[in-house]
Amino acid sequence: MALDILVVICIGIGLLAIGLGVVGILRFPDVYTRLHAETKMTTLGAIFICLAVILTEGGVYLATKDVGHIILMLHTLLALAALGFTNALSAHAIGRAAYRSGIRPELSVVDRLKEVKSDD
Amino acid sequence: MIRYLLTFICAFCTYLVLTAGSGEIGLWSAFEIGAGVIIALVVAAASTKWFCPSTDYRMANPLRWILLGIYICIPFFLEIIRANIDVAIRIITGNINPGIVKVNPGLKTGFGQLIFASSVTLTPGTLTLEANEKTGAFYIHMLSVPQDMVKKKTVDAADIFSYFKIHEWVRRIAE
Amino acid sequence: MIDIWALVLGLLLLFVVGAMIRLWLGPTSADRAVALDAVNTITVCAIIVFGVAFNETVFVDVAIVYALLSFVGTLWLARYIGGDL
Numbered sequence: 001m002a003l004d005i006l007v008v009i010c011i012g013i014g015l016l017a018i019g020l021g022v023v024g025i026l027r028f029p030d031v032y033t034r035l036h037a038e039t040k041m042t043t044l045g046a047i048f049i050c051l052a053v054i055l056t057e058g059g060v061y062l063a064t065k066d067v068g069h070i071i072l073m074l075h076t077l078l079a080l081a082a083l084g085f086t087n088a089l090s091a092h093a094i095g096r097a098a099y100r101s102g103i104r105p106e107l108s109v110v111d112r113l114k115e116v117k118s119d120d
Numbered sequence: 121m122i123r124y125l126l127t128f129i130c131a132f133c134t135y136l137v138l139t140a141g142s143g144e145i146g147l148w149s150a151f152e153i154g155a156g157v158i159i160a161l162v163v164a165a166a167s168t169k170w171f172c173p174s175t176d177y178r179m180a181n182p183l184r185w186i187l188l189g190i191y192i193c194i195p196f197f198l199e200i201i202r203a204n205i206d207v208a209i210r211i212i213t214g215n216i217n218p219g220i221v222k223v224n225p226g227l228k229t230g231f232g233q234l235i236f237a238s239s240v241t242l243t244p245g246t247l248t249l250e251a252n253e254k255t256g257a258f259y260i261h262m263l264s265v266p267q268d269m270v271k272k273k274t275v276d277a278a279d280i281f282s283y284f285k286i287h288e289w290v291r292r293i294a295e
Numbered sequence: 296m297i298d299i300w301a302l303v304l305g306l307l308l309l310f311v312v313g314a315m316i317r318l319w320l321g322p323t324s325a326d327r328a329v330a331l332d333a334v335n336t337i338t339v340c341a342i343i344v345f346g347v348a349f350n351e352t353v354f355v356d357v358a359i360v361y362a363l364l365s366f367v368g369t370l371w372l373a374r375y376i377g378g379d380l
Binding site (some may be wrong): 008014015018019021022023025026031032034035038039041042043045046049050053056057065068071075076077078082083086087089091093094095097098100101106 | 333
């Protein structure tokens with residue numbers, strides 16, 4: 001019973017994080033700030049939803065002793081690792097490409113990268 | 121040759137994790153182990169060039185991988201949660217002050233720079249935009265730049281993280 | 296227990312629709328790439344939730360492959376936006 005409550009809390013945090021990330025994508029003014037919202041919030045949401053899945057499967061395994069649930073748990077962990085690693089890298093790739101394509105962060109108070117690019 | 125062998129071991133371990141629980145020899149059946157060896161040989165032949173590009177074998181030490189696991193589970197996870205609370209508040213209130221700053225943590229190896237860039241992207245209001253591999257400098261987009269960072273040419277790496285010294289951890293893991 | 300997973304799937308679908316609005320509006324192609332990345336991440340979560348709701352390990356394997364393939368797709372999109380392609 002305590003495990004069910006923990007699973008529901010994890011699902012709640014995960015859904016809240018993903019929802020706020022989507023709101024951030026719709027609300028923020030330019031590409032770079034949208035990238036912040038998208039990368040961090042959806043990654044945290046994915047981590048907590050996968051945590052809920054892992055806890056559920058662990059509970060079912062303890063009740064039924066079926067090895068299939070442990071395997072599902074292991075694969076979820078692997079999917080989570082792949083997701084977390086690739087999310088950070090693709091955010092970096094999009095940000096760099098956006099800067100190279102000429103989108104400047106208009107709102108920013110300081111831009112050290114522009115000084116380097118103008119030196120070249 | 122050592123590079124080929126290391127890539128083969130990594131590919132084979134991944135295959136074993138994905139097929140765990142299929143038979144009686146340990147956790148795996150004889151067919152899965154045989155197929156895994158053949159597939160890992162082919163994959164290693166195809167991917168050695170980029171998976172293990174240098175002859176620098178310090179990441180072959182399993183102790184460093186254990187340290188990486190501890191780093192991800194405790195300091196990195198806590199920083200992620202703190203960063204997300206921060207970003208969530210900024211999404212709701214709309215109080216942002218963005219800017220691009222330069223950080224030089226002084227990391228030399230490519231793997232260390234990779235971990236540092238990924239950590240920066242997932243932690244407090246920062247996002248790696250460009251990295252200079254030769255000098256080890258990172259150009260970081262911050263969601264909210266504090267007033268004292270606007271004047272500085274190069275920001276200290278310790279200032280952008282809150283509780284843990286992430287760059288010290290990365291140096292311990294990768295260098 | 297399947298009821299709560301159905302609720303989670305419904306909400307994730309709602310979030311995908313929300314990200315699709317940015318995909319449709321986005322003033323630049325970089326904005327659209329950001330929205331597409333969000334859609335991909337949410338889809339991976341949804342596939343994992345499907346896997347646990349129907350108790351099928353194969354669905355989670357599909358989620359791993361989808362995560363890696365969407366990463367490759369985003370990288371090529373980024374190269375196209377950055378002008379290297």
